[in-house]
Amino acid sequence: MAAPPQLLTTTVLPAVGALMLVLENVRKAYVEPDGKPLPILDVERFEIAAGEQVVLRGRSGCGKTTLLNCIAGLTTVDSGQIMVNGRDVTALPEAVRDRYRATYIGFVFQTFNLLPAFTALENVMLGMTFTGGKPDAVRAAQLLADVGLAHRLIHKPRALSVGEQQRVAVARALANRPVLLLADEPTANVDPAHQQHVIDLLRSACERENIAMLLVTHSPEVSQQFSRVEQLELVNRAARVA
Numbered sequence: 001m002a003a004p005p006q007l008l009t010t011t012v013l014p015a016v017g018a019l020m021l022v023l024e025n026v027r028k029a030y031v032e033p034d035g036k037p038l039p040i041l042d043v044e045r046f047e048i049a050a051g052e053q054v055v056l057r058g059r060s061g062c063g064k065t066t067l068l069n070c071i072a073g074l075t076t077v078d079s080g081q082i083m084v085n086g087r088d089v090t091a092l093p094e095a096v097r098d099r100y101r102a103t104y105i106g107f108v109f110q111t112f113n114l115l116p117a118f119t120a121l122e123n124v125m126l127g128m129t130f131t132g133g134k135p136d137a138v139r140a141a142q143l144l145a146d147v148g149l150a151h152r153l154i155h156k157p158r159a160l161s162v163g164e165q166q167r168v169a170v171a172r173a174l175a176n177r178p179v180l181l182l183a184d185e186p187t188a189n190v191d192p193a194h195q196q197h198v199i200d201l202l203r204s205a206c207e208r209e210n211i212a213m214l215l216v217t218h219s220p221e222v223s224q225q226f227s228r229v230e231q232l233e234l235v236n237r238a239a240r241v242a
């Protein structure tokens with residue numbers, strides 16, 4: 001029988017000003033159908049401090065989602081180090097990495113990744129169980145109320161509009177009080193009124209709980225609200241030559 005995954009029971013509270021995310025010499029290439037490598041990431045160094053909020057921009061296909069997936073350990077890198085809250089996620093065995101992600105990283109996926117068989121409330125509560133902890137229905141309901149979905153708790157994703165599904169995804173990403181939030185175009189399918197609401201919600205949650213945030217957006221209205229905006233092509237050699 002396989003050994004049980006190493007438990008991560010100690011929450012390390014980040015020191016103010018500490019680096020929450022550090023990438024060093026990260027390279028990632030996909031393999032094309034004809035077998036040729038397609039270089040996507042070649043990042044010498046990229047860092048985000050604890051509690052810092054950073055926007056990531058870049059042309060379509062330049063590697064933004066790939067970068068977020070690598071940081072979350074959902075995609076493996078070819079070489080380099082990705083330190084999240086002081087641990088190199090690229091060096092963790094898969095089961096430990098899954099638990100580490102659930103404990104320290106919140107992820108709002110571009111495609112939401114909600115589980116269709118479960119209600120909005122259950123989707124948020126399920127995210128809480130991935131850390132090995134007990135789901136907290138009251139907190140889950142409060143997070144959904146915070147995103148304006150108090151009246152949609154028992155609806156399954158197919159009964160929610162695209163924008164509502166996106167807001168469930170935001171609530172789920174905050175459920176485990178992460179230290180790093182990765183948000184991949186979280187307002188892409190939200191109407192303008194809710195767009196600002198989602199951004200305000202993400203920002204205030206990050207400020208309140210000292211969560212560092214890396215937010216991908218194509219929206220100039222969103223990015224102009226942030227003091228640090230990174231263009232992926234400027235930090236990524238692979239994107240510059242592509």
Ligand SMILES: Nc1ncnc2c1ncn2[C@@H]1O[C@H](COP(=O)(O)OP(=O)(O)OP(=O)(O)O)[C@@H](O)[C@H]1O
Nearest residue numbers: 030031038040058059060061062063064065066067
């Ligand atoms: N699994 C894969 N295998 C091969 N190529 C892939 C794979 N995933 C992504 N790509 C390619 O890698 C490139 C970067 O994709 P990625 O999704 O990271 O871009 P992006 O900057 O997030 O784009 P967008 O702004 O359109 O969402 C694209 O050319 C894409 O087609």
